[in-house]
Amino acid sequence: MQATVTDHRCDVAVLHLKGELDADTAGQLHGILADLLERPVPKIVVDLSDLKFCDSVGLSAFITSKQVISARGGWLSFAGANPFLVQLLETVGLSRYFAIFPEVDDAIAAAQL
Template identity: 80%
Template sequence: MHATVTDHRTDVAVLKLKGELDSDTSAQLHDLLAQLLERPVPRIVVDLSALHFCDSVGLSAFVTAKQVITARGGWMSFAGANRFLVDLLDTVGLSRYFAIFAEVDDAIAAAQI
């Protein structure tokens, strides 16, 4: 997995994931999320448009981060998920837990409402 973080506006970070997120690459995701969670009020859009696979270890990292983010008054949403990831999030019930948007810009715009 390859990951990059870009800031949009002054308060929203976009975490773009590329490749496969699994037990071999989840430590990298944990490290990135830990850095983003150091922000006073974390607001994160996870761009899944280039992520081809995610297993339960990856999903667990997102759930754990969301719990911390919510406790701090922030939010985390997903954008650009392919059909596999949308179906996976639906199947495990996380589509009710995370906002999922078609595009990163849609997720950022929704945050301004």
């Protein structure tokens, strides 16, 4: 998995993920999210448009981070998920727990509301 972070207006960080998120790469994701959680009010959009696969270990990294983010008054949302990832999030019930947007710009715009 490759990961990059870009900052956008409204103090929103966009985490771009590419490749496969699984047990072998989840540690890398934990490290990146830990850095983003250092922000006073973490606002994170995870761009899934280039993520091809995610397993339960990867999902657990997002769940753990969301708990910390919510406690600090921030949020974490997903954008650009392919049909496989959308179905995965719906199947495990996370589509009710995370906001899922079609595009990154949609998620950033929602941050301004």
